[in-house]
Amino acid sequence: MKIETGSEIRVLPSREGAIAEAGKAGAAVHCGKTSVAGSVSQRACVFCGSRVVLYPIADALHVVHGPIGCAAYTWDIRGAQSSGPQLFRNSFSTDLQEMDVIYGGEKKLARALDQLIEKHQPKAAFVYTTCIVGLIGDDVGAVCKTAAAKWGIPVLPVASEGFKGTKKDGYKAACEAALKLVGTGDTSGVSKHSINLLGDFNIAGETWIVRDYFERMGIQVVATITGDGRVDDLRRCHGASLNLVQCAGSMTHLSRRLKEVYGTPFNKVSFFGIEDMSAALYETAKFFGDETMLAKARLIVAEEVARIYPQLRAWRRDLEGKRAAIYVGGAFKAFSLVRALRSIGMRTVLVGTQTGDKDDYETLREMCDPGTIVVDDSNPLELAKFCLEQDVDLFIGGVKERPIAYKLGIGFCDHNHERKEALAGFVGMLNFAREVHASVMSPVWNFVPRRSRRSLHAVGAPAPARGAVDAGNAGQPATHSRKGAA
Amino acid sequence: MLNGTTAEHVERKALRINPAKTCQPIGAMYAALGIHACMPHSHGSQGCCSYHRSHLTRHFKEPVMATTSSFTEGSSVFGGLANLTMALRNIFTIYDPEIVAVHTTCLSEVIGDDIPTIVGKSREEGGVPAGKYVIHANTPSFVGSHVYGYSNMIVSMVSYLAEKTGTTKNQVNIIPSFIEPADMREIKRMAALTGVPTVMFPDTSNVLDGPLTGKYQMYPTGGATVAQIKSSGDSIATLALGHFGAHNAAISLETKCNVPASLMELPIGVGATDRFINTLRTLGGGEVSAELELERGRLVDLMSDLHQYFHGKRVAVSGDPDMVIALTQFLVELEMKPVYVITGSPGNTFEKRIHEILDPVVPDAKIKQCSDLFELHQWIKKEPVDLLITNTYGKSMARADNIPFVRFGFPILDRAGHRFYSTMGYAGAVRLIDQMLNAILDHKDRTCAEEWFELVQ
Secondary structure, X not given: OOOOOHHHOOOOHHHHHHEEEOOOOOOOOOOOOOOOOOOOOOOOOHHHHHHHHHOOEOOXXXXXXXXHHHHXXXXXXXXXXXXXXXXXXXXXXXXXXXXXXXXXXXXXXXXXXXXXXXXXXXXXXXXXXXXXXXXHOOOHHHHHHHHHHHHOOOEEEEXXXXXXXXXXXXXXXXXXXXXXXXXXXXXXXXXXXXXXXXXXXXXXXXXXXXXXXXXXXXXXXXXXEEOOEXXXXXXXXXXXXXXXXXXXXXXXXXXXXXXXXXXXXXXXXXXXXXXXXXXXXXXXXXXHOOHHHHHHHHHHHHHHHHHHHHHHHHHHHHHOXXXXXXXXXXXXXHHHHHHHHHXXXXXXXXXXXXXXXXXXXXXXXXXXXXXXXXXXXXXXXXXXXXXXXXXXXXXXXXXXXXXXXXXXXXXXXXXXXXXXXXXXXXXXXXXXXXXXXXXXXXXXXXXXXXXXXXXXXXXXXXXOOOOOHHHHHOOOOOXXXXXXXX | OHHHOOOOOOOOOOOEEOEOOOOHHHHHHHHHHOEOOEEEEEEOXXXXXXXXXXXHHHHHOOOOOOEEOOOOHHHHHHOOHHHHHHXXXXXXXXXXXXXXXXXXXXXXXXXXXXXXXXXXXXXXXXXXXXXXXXXXXXXXXXXXXXXXXXXXXXXHHHHHHOOOOOOOOOOEEXXXXXXXXXXXXXXXXXXXXXXXXXXXXXXXXXXXXXXXXXXXXXXXXXXXXXXXXXXXXXXXXXXXXXXXXXXXXXXXXXXXXXXXXXXXXXXXXXXXXXXXXXXHHHHHOOOOOHHHHHHHHHHHHHHHHXXXXXXXXXXXXXXXXXXXXXXXXXXXXXXXXXXXXXXXXXXXXXXXXXXXXXXXXXXXXXXXXXXXXXXXXXXXXXXXXXXXEEOHHHHHHHHHOOOOEEEXXXXXXXXXXXXXXXXXXXXXXXHXXXXXXXXXXXXXXXXXXXHHOOOOO
């Protein structure tokens, strides 16, 4: 068809406000809106937001009240690991049918809850409402209340009707549901040097890595919310002295509410990259005002960095000057990634998020090099256009972006739910660099027409006529020129 | 995870555990991708569209394009007219497809949006450019399954596009059920060998299994063109492969344009492929191709070489109804015993047809529509099987009970072969035999006692 290369791709006029350039003056990035109707949005819905946030609470029952799709698409898709119960990895739903839509699904939900709670004896149950439940007007709250009274466990409705906002609103609904558990547990035995980790979902075991650093500093980790999460930990997490918020997008609401209700202060942190991980440890030590703790943090950083540094330096030599595009859910992760990429010699030339706010985009414009494109709620066409125009070597994104990057002949790193490598902490930085290096330097790109042509340019060969080289060079490895391109 | 399953069977009327189906809209989206230069459009919340695209991408490892009406709280109160109108205008302005295929979601179905009226109004207001097409299918998520959504979208291709000009064209329509792009390619290859010109729709080959070109193609080269689908009304006949996914469209075409429909099953295994090729050859007056004869001969040769490994093996099968019906016949051809056969989709035809196939050979087989993987696992816990054939979701029970496992159907989220190797036709049967034999023998090699570990099999 007509749309093939970057230059021919146009941007929807109504999307222009959502795109800015670093180093250039301009209006604030428009964001926080629902996607334009008719765009190929990369975003999901309220339900999605709630489901991803609460799902890793491993000893709770998660029941999707709605037609089968919502349950099917969120069945065990996120590699959030549990060190114990695996109950959360099953798909439980009411699979609403036409008759339920007409006569209501309350009875069905009640029966489903009875059967599941009786069999699995979970510590708590979350009931997710979907679009249709909001429309047919089931009183999910009442059903949950009855079930809670009957079985003596918290049964919590999550108001996650898909149409009631964006994924961000889903995070909020999840936080509200989780909040109902907080404050119901015994805080005896909680040390004054204690924290909760908020917004780490233990993808590929990341919570375990980070938790270990804090414990080595002598800090008690009361609750991990929600990675490898447990209901009883949530119940007593108000006893902790500090909340560390890793995924600000999903957990800011919970941390604010914990501050309001229990007076627990919070720090926004990131565990991605050496700089941000170290800063998180130091700042926490400083918060407790304990010199020994700070010394321990310094020791951890020194040891861990010494362990990974030689290998990072070797990879950096290959990656120096390579160009990266970032499209992720939250802005805080984007900040970390820009810094982490810089530490392995790479430049971020395109950065976008699904849920960033105005200030986030200002920060991104300031921290990136001039010429970097900053974009809110993008779509595949725009992403493809900018990737080609910015001539990127690496794309960092999620499941929907991966095949687009590959089709363009661009390396890829999944920094979303489906990553298979832990990317948090110091060891995570090493894993990240390994993945980036493996993908950017993969010989497969030598077989891609566009790439092999660029490699030829880099060693000073005369630029061939457009189109003339495609056939001739398509299969010819350009191994001699990869370094020259840097 | 699924190791929590117990053999004890409790009647469940209100609860679905580990489904063997998903919802209609994703099927409609997949069918729409089988039209060239088509933009599938999801009329609902943006989460639906996002989930379907992600799910299809996980299976095909390809970009999947589709747009959404991005419903808000306002649209759920006042209806989705404004959203769809704006969406159509935006889609044609920026993505410039030949055709937009709208499907509904549970939300827009319950609200009761009248899609044809909205589209008509949009066209009047210039939101749909002249010469461009908009079709729609109603795909409520609370009815049927993804296979129904797939079928409904093809019915809508027929009702909106197929035309009878009065001049019959020397071509046969092929409407496949919900199968892989590789399967569609294989069916077209076999048809070409019979010498009969065919039009296949939908056709996702070269759409969802495209090559890496270094370019971004919003609309890949594959897919049935609107002109081809239009011309289906002038064809000699229609071959519809699969009761649940394909027959309704063929019947609609017969009613609308008087094109006779042959209602068949998917060509999996020897018998079903024979029937497919014979029907096609008879319709088109072609010869039996020497190449297909050779392929068949090689398949039967392989079956004779290996029949002792398959004989009497107890098999559990789950999948989409058309795929499972066809596969069950092939398993019987191999003298295997499909003892548990389920689908998540509703439909009495499934149970009826599987009973016809199995009653003479496995009279005590458990057969169930509207079932789920939890129930299948419970049966397996009670009385084990030698081989499990399901989509990727079966891997947990395969692991829990150490069962040889073959991935088959949709979705396959953790392996690559389905994207390239078809299970249709004689060649596809060879592939299935290879997979099943490897699963069974690898399992034996891993688990048997030392003295039974053999070099030569």
